[in-house]
Amino acid sequence: MATKLTQSLATNLAETSPPGTLIYDEEVSGLRIVVGSKSSSWKLVGRINDGSGLYVTLTIGRVEEMSLKTARQKAIELRQALARGDDPRRPKSAVPTVQQALDRYLEARKNDLQPSTLADYRRHTEGPFRSIMKLPMSSIDRALCRNLHEKMTRKNGPYAANTSLRMLRLLYNDTMRDHDLPPNPVSLAVRFNKEESRNWAVSAEQMPALWRSLDTLDDQVARGCFMLMLFTGLRSGNARTARWDWLDEDGVLTVPRTKAGRVFKCPLPRFLIQELEALRAYTKPLASPFMFPATTTRSGHVSVLRSDRGFPYQPHALRHNYRTWAFECGLDFQSVTLLLDHSNPTVSFRYVTRAHLTGHLRECQEKVAEKLLSFRGKPVPV
Numbered sequence: 001m002a003t004k005l006t007q008s009l010a011t012n013l014a015e016t017s018p019p020g021t022l023i024y025d026e027e028v029s030g031l032r033i034v035v036g037s038k039s040s041s042w043k044l045v046g047r048i049n050d051g052s053g054l055y056v057t058l059t060i061g062r063v064e065e066m067s068l069k070t071a072r073q074k075a076i077e078l079r080q081a082l083a084r085g086d087d088p089r090r091p092k093s094a095v096p097t098v099q100q101a102l103d104r105y106l107e108a109r110k111n112d113l114q115p116s117t118l119a120d121y122r123r124h125t126e127g128p129f130r131s132i133m134k135l136p137m138s139s140i141d142r143a144l145c146r147n148l149h150e151k152m153t154r155k156n157g158p159y160a161a162n163t164s165l166r167m168l169r170l171l172y173n174d175t176m177r178d179h180d181l182p183p184n185p186v187s188l189a190v191r192f193n194k195e196e197s198r199n200w201a202v203s204a205e206q207m208p209a210l211w212r213s214l215d216t217l218d219d220q221v222a223r224g225c226f227m228l229m230l231f232t233g234l235r236s237g238n239a240r241t242a243r244w245d246w247l248d249e250d251g252v253l254t255v256p257r258t259k260a261g262r263v264f265k266c267p268l269p270r271f272l273i274q275e276l277e278a279l280r281a282y283t284k285p286l287a288s289p290f291m292f293p294a295t296t297t298r299s300g301h302v303s304v305l306r307s308d309r310g311f312p313y314q315p316h317a318l319r320h321n322y323r324t325w326a327f328e329c330g331l332d333f334q335s336v337t338l339l340l341d342h343s344n345p346t347v348s349f350r351y352v353t354r355a356h357l358t359g360h361l362r363e364c365q366e367k368v369a370e371k372l373l374s375f376r377g378k379p380v381p382v
Contacts, residue, residue: 002026007068014040014063015255031075033063042071044078058088060250077314082139095179098140099133101171102126106246112261116237121167137175137302141169142189150278151189158193165357200317201324210313213377217310225292225302226311226318231272231369233340235259240302242291244280250359255341264341267362269369302328322368329367338366 001025003009013284014021014033017040023033030046031278042060047053060066060074081088096104103127106118113121126133132144145165150162169186176184202210216228217223229239238255251273255264268276274292284295290301297303305315313321326336339361 008069010063025072025075028072028075028079031072032078033089034036042066042075044075046082048085048087055062055083056087056089059377076347083211093137093178095138095181096175097134097136098125098129098168098171101137101175103135105174106169114237114257114259114261117259123158124164125167125171127309128156128160129168129292137172137179138181138324140172140184140185145185146189150190151332155195159195162192165192170352189258198317198320200314200320202313202321204375207372208378209380211378212380213311213313213374219310220279220282221292221302222296222311224276224303226313227275227313229274229289229315229318230322231372232266232365233319233326234266235319235341238264238317240292240305244291247276247291250358251362258341260341260342260343265358266339266341267358267365268366269362271353271373301346325371326364326368328370329363329364331367335361335364339368 004011004026006024007304010023012035013021014035017023017035019035019037021033021035023035025031025033028044030044032043034041034043040063042063044058044060045055046058047055058078059321060071073173078088091275102122106121132140132148145168148168148375149161149165156164158170159239165186168183169190172186174182174186175181200262210230214223217226225239228234228242229236231268232253234255235258238258241255246256247268249252251270253266253268255266258264260282263287280289283293286295288300292302293300318371323336323340326339333341
């Protein structure tokens with residue numbers, strides 16, 4: 001039964017009641033005095049409004065140290081917290097800043113992403129968002145996101161602006177795993193710039209010119225690296241760092257870790273294997289473990305492949321080119337996905353062991369190689 005408490009009555013009851021007595025306050029539901037053997041305490045019993053139906057008992061303070069008025073005020077605040085679904089027994093951790101959210105995300109992904117990919121994520125965030133890196137994620141709102149995107153579009157271009165705002169959206173979603181935040185403001189406020197796929201594939205009319213540039217390239221090491229990318233669509237980073245011990249006696253190149261963070265087994269066509277063996281003999285005096293060694297780099301392998309040194313094609317353009325000609329050869333989408341080490345979202349594809357498909361993929365590689373070689377030596381259009 002609730003009691004209409006006053007300050008003097010609360011003090012008197014706390015001092016004269018036997019231990020174990022519960023004295024309920026009539027004014028604030030759930031507030032009570034719990035009399036102990038040595039002291040009495042203000043406590044609140046309430047239900048957390050989080051769907052669990054859980055009742056909790058919260059200690060507010062000692063009766064001899066806290067007035068009735070203060071106890072009621074604190075009890076009301078706690079009841080409001082319970083109504084929001086908060087559990088006051090669990091102190092809320094501070095919402096991380098943008099910088100802290102980025103650091104935490106990269107640390108969590110360091111084992112399944114390439115170092116170069118992690119570096120790209122950091123570059124796309126820390127530079128463009130320098131002015132907001134110290135802001136807590138809870139301060140990121142729609143207006144801020146919209147203004148950032150518009151400003152970056154003008155300054156850095158539409159593609160760079162989209163990339164950076166996608167990173168901010170990713171970090172916000174990752175932070176929401178541990179903190180109660182409003183809906184993602186990037187998703188709600190940003191109208192992303194229209195993006196069009198780059199038409200980097202070399203046309204049939206221009207393929208003879210590509211071959212002439214490749215065959216007349218003075219730098220044999222760079223030529224070999226371009227050749228590897230032309231015939232496999234391999235990413236530039238994986239091609240430049242390729243080692244001889246990656247290539248087995250069956251002509252399968254095993255990349256230990258790709259951008260997707262997995263092992264990639266890539267069977268090479270016969271023509272490319274012959275070209276690489278010739279390059280191995282050419283670079284043998286260097287005694288390098290790398291396929292494409294360089295004596296002027298700290299890493300010991302080719303670090304940069306520039307398109308202005310006799311071969312006017314961007315390394316990543318060769319990946320686009322390979323994909324295009326693979327489809328032109330009649331290869332199915334799934335096979336091209338495997339050859340390029342792309343991820344496939346379909347459920348059935350998750351049951352495929354990529355490493356066991358080298359026979360099928362070798363046949364596919366030979367088809368693509370035959371098509372690419374068909375342009376070699378043809379007249380170059382004027």
